[in-house]
Amino acid sequence: MKARTTTNVFAIFILFAFISIHLPSLATAELIDTDGNLIENDGSYYILPVFRGNGGGIGQTATGNETCPLTVVQQHSEVDNGLPIIISSPLKIRYLGEGIRLDLSFSFVPLCTPIPSKWTLVKGLLEGEGAAVKLTGFYENQVQGWFEIRKTLDVFKLSFCASSNNNCMDIGVKRDDEGNRLLVTTEDNPFVVVFKKARSSYSA
Known part of the structure; x- marks a missing residue:
């Protein structure tokens, strides 16, 4: 009887461990859009700054030696919503919650980019330890991982989590020498x- 009880306890432990790894936490915060509605899996949204007056939504442009708009940037004008972005999760769920693994991609795809134009993180392009958000398929030193939306106080921020160590880094904005507002990893200034x-x- 004791051996059977031990086996049952162990089986329950394994079940809960599996659930905690493969399913989102039931306590995750709901993600809400500006209309007060839940954010839908595979829905299309503009990602806009909470604090207006210093740039607009998210778009893409060519930077450096790029001949195709591969770099994810914040638009200069605060009245520019940027491009619609598809927010999707591989989980079979209708609505998205905080901390769920996500793919982010532009719904508008230039002819020179793969379909879909998913976002990724690329190292070695910036001075220091930061990495830039780019479109997949063009850089060998891209980081394998996923994006998350996390809640901080009463607002949301974007994070990228590396598959190699599950280390998650906030995404911020950094100006380059040409004045572009690059989306990059940051330690202390999340967007x-x-x-x-x-x-x-695509209009407002």
Whole structure:
């Protein structure tokens, strides 16, 4: 009887360990858009800064020697919503919560980029230890991993988590020498954002 009880306890422990690894936490915060609606899995949204007056939404541009707009940037004008971004999770869920593994990709795909134009992180392009957010398929030194949306106080921020060590880094904004507002990893200045549902056009 004692051996059977020990076996049952061990089986329950394994079950809970499996659930904790493969399913999102039931306590995760809900993700809400600017209309107060839950953010949908595979939905299309503009990602906008919480604090207006210092740039607009998220778009893409060519930087450095790029001949294709591979770099993810914040738009200069605060009235520019940027491009619609598809926020998706491999989990079979309708709505997204905080800390869930996500893919981010532009719904508008230039002819020179792969379909879909997913975001990734690329090391070695910036001075210091930071890495830049780029489109996949063009850089050999891209980091394998996933994006997350995390809640800090009453606002949201973007993070990238590396598959190699599960280390998650906040995403911030850094100006390059050409004045572009690059999305990059940061240790102390995350880009806090809101999510606005994209309609049938790219207009505000």
